[in-house]
Amino acid sequence: MTHANYDLIIHNGTAVTVNEHFDIIEQALIGVQKGVIATVATRQAGTALPDAATVIDAGGGFIMPGLVNTHTHLPMTLFRGLADDLPLDVWLNEHIFPVESQFITAENVMWGTQLACLEMLLSGTTTCCGGYFHEDSVAAAVAQAGLRGVLAQGVIDFPAPGVPDPALNVTHAGTYVDQWLGREVTITPAVFCHSPYTCSSDTLKAAKAAARERDVLFQIHVAETEAERNASLQEHGVTPVKYLDDLGILDEHTLVVHAVWTDTEDIDIMRSRRVTISHNAESNMKLAAGIAPVPDFIAAGITVGLGTDGCASNNDLDLFSEMDSVAKIHKAVTRDPTTLDAARVLKMATRDGARAIGLGDMTGSLERGKQADLIVVDAASPHLVPLYAPHSHIVYAMRGADVNTVVVGGKILVKDRQPVTLDQERIIGRVAEIAGQIMKGRPK
Amino acid sequence: MTHANYDLIIHNGTAVTVNEHFDIIEQALIGVQKGVIATVATRQAGTALPDAATVIDAGGGFIMPGLVNTHTHLPMTLFRGLADDLPLDVWLNEHIFPVESQFITAENVMWGTQLACLEMLLSGTTTCCGGYFHEDSVAAAVAQAGLRGVLAQGVIDFPAPGVPDPALNVTHAGTYVDQWLGREVTITPAVFCHSPYTCSSDTLKAAKAAARERDVLFQIHVAETEAERNASLQEHGVTPVKYLDDLGILDEHTLVVHAVWTDTEDIDIMRSRRVTISHNAESNMKLAAGIAPVPDFIAAGITVGLGTDGCASNNDLDLFSEMDSVAKIHKAVTRDPTTLDAARVLKMATRDGARAIGLGDMTGSLERGKQADLIVVDAASPHLVPLYAPHSHIVYAMRGADVNTVVVGGKILVKDRQPVTLDQERIIGRVAEIAGQIMKGRPK
Numbered sequence: 055m056t057h058a059n060y061d062l063i064i065h066n067g068t069a070v071t072v073n074e075h076f077d078i079i080e081q082a083l084i085g086v087q088k089g090v091i092a093t094v095a096t097r098q099a100g101t102a103l104p105d106a107a108t109v110i111d112a113g114g115g116f117i118m119p120g121l122v123n124t125h126t127h128l129p130m131t132l133f134r135g136l137a138d139d140l141p142l143d144v145w146l147n148e149h150i151f152p153v154e155s156q157f158i159t160a161e162n163v164m165w166g167t168q169l170a171c172l173e174m175l176l177s178g179t180t181t182c183c184g185g186y187f188h189e190d191s192v193a194a195a196v197a198q199a200g201l202r203g204v205l206a207q208g209v210i211d212f213p214a215p216g217v218p219d220p221a222l223n224v225t226h227a228g229t230y231v232d233q234w235l236g237r238e239v240t241i242t243p244a245v246f247c248h249s250p251y252t253c254s255s256d257t258l259k260a261a262k263a264a265a266r267e268r269d270v271l272f273q274i275h276v277a278e279t280e281a282e283r284n285a286s287l288q289e290h291g292v293t294p295v296k297y298l299d300d301l302g303i304l305d306e307h308t309l310v311v312h313a314v315w316t317d318t319e320d321i322d323i324m325r326s327r328r329v330t331i332s333h334n335a336e337s338n339m340k341l342a343a344g345i346a347p348v349p350d351f352i353a354a355g356i357t358v359g360l361g362t363d364g365c366a367s368n369n370d371l372d373l374f375s376e377m378d379s380v381a382k383i384h385k386a387v388t389r390d391p392t393t394l395d396a397a398r399v400l401k402m403a404t405r406d407g408a409r410a411i412g413l414g415d416m417t418g419s420l421e422r423g424k425q426a427d428l429i430v431v432d433a434a435s436p437h438l439v440p441l442y443a444p445h446s447h448i449v450y451a452m453r454g455a456d457v458n459t460v461v462v463g464g465k466i467l468v469k470d471r472q473p474v475t476l477d478q479e480r481i482i483g484r485v486a487e488i489a490g491q492i493m494k495g496r497p498k
Numbered sequence: 499m500t501h502a503n504y505d506l507i508i509h510n511g512t513a514v515t516v517n518e519h520f521d522i523i524e525q526a527l528i529g530v531q532k533g534v535i536a537t538v539a540t541r542q543a544g545t546a547l548p549d550a551a552t553v554i555d556a557g558g559g560f561i562m563p564g565l566v567n568t569h570t571h572l573p574m575t576l577f578r579g580l581a582d583d584l585p586l587d588v589w590l591n592e593h594i595f596p597v598e599s600q601f602i603t604a605e606n607v608m609w610g611t612q613l614a615c616l617e618m619l620l621s622g623t624t625t626c627c628g629g630y631f632h633e634d635s636v637a638a639a640v641a642q643a644g645l646r647g648v649l650a651q652g653v654i655d656f657p658a659p660g661v662p663d664p665a666l667n668v669t670h671a672g673t674y675v676d677q678w679l680g681r682e683v684t685i686t687p688a689v690f691c692h693s694p695y696t697c698s699s700d701t702l703k704a705a706k707a708a709a710r711e712r713d714v715l716f717q718i719h720v721a722e723t724e725a726e727r728n729a730s731l732q733e734h735g736v737t738p739v740k741y742l743d744d745l746g747i748l749d750e751h752t753l754v755v756h757a758v759w760t761d762t763e764d765i766d767i768m769r770s771r772r773v774t775i776s777h778n779a780e781s782n783m784k785l786a787a788g789i790a791p792v793p794d795f796i797a798a799g800i801t802v803g804l805g806t807d808g809c810a811s812n813n814d815l816d817l818f819s820e821m822d823s824v825a826k827i828h829k830a831v832t833r834d835p836t837t838l839d840a841a842r843v844l845k846m847a848t849r850d851g852a853r854a855i856g857l858g859d860m861t862g863s864l865e866r867g868k869q870a871d872l873i874v875v876d877a878a879s880p881h882l883v884p885l886y887a888p889h890s891h892i893v894y895a896m897r898g899a900d901v902n903t904v905v906v907g908g909k910i911l912v913k914d915r916q917p918v919t920l921d922q923e924r925i926i927g928r929v930a931e932i933a934g935q936i937m938k939g940r941p942k
Contacts, residue, residue, distance in 0.1 A: 131883075132884065134883075134884060134886075134895060135884075135885070135886045135887050135890040135891050135894065135895060136886045136887075137886075138839070138840060138887070138890045138894065139825075139835060139836055139839035139840060139890075140835060140836065141834075141835055141836065142835060145835070169880055169883060172880040173880040173881045176879075176880060176881070177881070280833075336822075336826055338830065339826035339827055339829055339830040340825070340826045340829055340835065340894070341829070341835055342829040342830060342832070342833050342834055342835040342837070343830070344830060344833065345830055368894070369890070369891075369894040369895045370881050370894070370895050371881070372881065372897075375819060375822065375897075378780075378819065379823065379826070381583075381784070382780055382783035382784045382823070383783055383827065383830075385783055385784060385785070385786040386782065386783040386786060386787070386788060386789055386827075388786070389724075389786050389788065390786055391583060391584060391585055391586060391589070391784070391785055391786040392583055392584065392585065393786070395582070395583035396582060396583060434926065435620075436613055436616040436617040436620060436922065436925075436926065437617045437620070437621070437814050437815070437816065437898075439575075439578070439613060439926050439929050439930065439933075440576065440578060440579075440929050440930055440932070440933030440936075441579070441930075441933070442578075442579045442580045442581075442933065442937065443579050443580075443582070446579040446582045446583075446813070447579050447813075450579065450582065450784070450812070450813040450814070451578060451579060451813045451814050453816075453819075453897055453898070453899055454881075454897070455897055455899030455900075456899075478880065481880075482878065482880065482883045485883050485884050486883065486884055486885075488884070489883075489884030489885070489886065492884075493886065
């Protein structure tokens with residue numbers, strides 16, 4: 055270990071690296087220079103700490119990579135719990151779409167995104183990926199909060215918030231990407247087509263072309279429900295995955311979201327096209343979509359990350375509880391308790407999630423050369439005692455509320471459980487006002 | 499509202515009563531006299547608070563009944579995360595049974611139970627029901643902590659901790675019950691036969707007779723796995739439920755735990771015998787047992803409560819996350835998003851749970867005449883904003899970590915998130931020592 059000068063060091067904790075070997079380092083010392091991890095080492099007993107501008111004492115807790123949420127719709131925090139336990143069509147058509155058309159303004163999007171950033175940071179998420187409308191406001195809010203984001207402008211063949219004329223939806227997305235490419239190191243713009251059933255084949259092809267031209271991620275909801283699959287079979291004669299493949303949409307820069315209703319042939323297509331998948335277990339359960347065949351995706355060698363989906367369908371952005379759900383549900387489905395073990399699920403929520411959204415070289419593990427996107431989690435609470443196996447503890451027992459410190463790109467965003475970059479009281483107050491308007495204005 | 503003198507009042511919050519009408523009372527005022535709820539009312543604006551020895555300001559949060567955990571094995575906190583993601587036989591025979599035989603002493607049981615009580619209280623559970631060995635130590639620890647418990651001495655036809663001679667297992671359970679009947683108002687003793695496959699028919703009948711004589715609850719794991727069901731069909735020619743019914747075990751004082759592998763006929767038997775069921779969704783998922791047909795139980799009119807199971811199989815005692823899992827998993831299984839709505843699941847975790855374990859008249863809702871078993875949950879954190887629907891919020895967004903105050907029988911057990919009756923530092927330190935011995939002494 056070189057005793058260089060660091061901008062930041064983190065010590066006095068157990069590092070759960072989620073590197074290739076899943077190394078766990080007791081009495082770890084993490085050194086950060088210019089936002090990048092320069093050292094991941096064991097601190098030898100009795101040695102002095104290296105010089106550093108800032109020192110974080112992990113207090114005996116876990117030091118681990120920040121979590122990566124590969125699919126969400128950030129501003130939908132505004133609709134958290136607005137309508138639950140309803141059939142999908144009633145939920146969408148009678149609740150979500152009407153309030154979206156009325157209340158999704160650029161300003162409200164900003165407040166909803168700030169609330170999402172608060173929630174993500176306080177529960178240990180350092181990178182998020184998602185899409186919505188008025189994405190320029192989303193990106194500005196995420197950049198201000200300091201999280202890393204792959205943020206996509208939504209494309210749909212209906213009049214949408216900020217894009218009243220659907221004929222301009224792809225142009226609008228391209229313009230958004232151009233505005234954000236290279237603007238902030240933490241923000242990667244992207245394009246998000248809502249789905250194969252809400253976008254025409256022309257729109258799908260044009261949107262993918264716009265993403266390809268700019269070398270950015272293309273995200274799309276695919277095969278979320280059985281009804282979608284059946285409609286595709288009826289209308290196109292093929293499954294949603296095959297339909298998109300026939301259109302030339304699927305490649306290694308396409309993130310397929312959900313993929314619940316996919317068969318062996320679909321999986322083979324996705325594998326051969328090297329798409330990545332965002333698995334949203336809790337959302338899929340709550341909306342009664344079903345359970346995606348994730349063990350089959352992994353067996354096929356497809357990179358799978360985890361997503362919470364938006365707060366209108368989950369109803370939270372907590373990846374700790376998502377990890378717990380993912381590890382458990384697939385054991386029940388496969389009737390095999392060895393399915394998706396804790397280390398595998400943790401990898402999905404970190405390193406594989408980063409790979410799935412195109413940031414695999416940048417984040418997702420505690421490794422020299424990666425961005426310093428890490429969290430410190432307290433491990434001394436009653437529900438975390440005793441400690442036998444760190445990976446198991448993180449997946450099955452830790453909660454978002456155990457997160458103490460959050461660092462993105464070497465910058466401290468949460469300290470002693472308090473947000474550094476966001477004005478919590480103001481955001482909560484403003485969102486409560488917006489929610490009051492929604493309650494008054496929503497369809498009865 | 500009478501302006502009587504109260505021992506305790508709780509005000510400045512929204513009361514989620516979980517009474518028959520699921521009433522929600524804003525600006526609620528709860529008055530407690532001699533440990534019993536005397537008043538549940540709206541505080542009229544501008545009126546003074548009634549006189550009370552103690553006043554709890556709920557700070558604008560939720561005031562709700564404490565949660566009821568209908569099945570756990572409290573001392574197994576000692577084994578939290580010891581062995582996960584393993585086949586059931588490997589997990590039991592190579593990990594759990596060996597450490598139990600070596601480390602389950604009366605003293606370790608006490609420390610493990612104290613840790614469980616800490617965890618339960620801090621995550622809003624006020625009543626627990628379960629069984630283990632050295633249950634006298636369990637009951638003493640729960641009584642000292644102040645939680646309400648239905649606590650059963652385990653009966654199994656093997657040598658067990660504290661009961662080296664299985665021929666004495668029922669006698670031992672009877673003696674335990676006799677010692678604890680009427681001793682503490684918060685402790686209700688009970689008898690727990692491990693399962694139909696680990697107890698002979700004679701043991702099952704004798705244990706049920708011992709419970710009947712003393713008018714206490716009889717608990718038993720039933721139909722947890724497909725293998726158990728198949729073995730019962732092979733050995734007895736009938737399902738586990740039918741087998742127990744033929745032995746005369748099933749009645750309204752029998753709590754059937756798990757009931758995963760039950761068919762229509764089993765459900766009809768359980769309904770007609772008026773047994774109650776403890777549903778342990780997260781444990782059943784993690785151990786790959788399967789998903790119990792809970793909507794069918796409810797449709798048949800059977801009372802179903804929720805349980806976390808022990809910490810070796812879940813790995814926590816958090817009923818908030820259990821509610822979230824239960825509400826979601828059955829939607830996925832039934833492919834119907836209206837299945838087990840939030841109010842229903844909350845009822846299972848409170849009022850129905852209390853009924854399931856024989857305490858329905860005493861606890862499980864905020865109603866005049868019931869014991870003052872209640873919790874105050876902070877509702878102003880980012881993940882709980884905005885608020886449209888309290889029941890949905892509790893099930894889908896709240897976490898155990900949001901619990902601020904816990905009251906059992908009018909006695910404050912948690913205040914400002916800190917335990918009042920338990921020495922957290924000492925318990926955690928001692929359990930860490932025991933875990934160190936387990937790590938050294940466990941089979942390699």
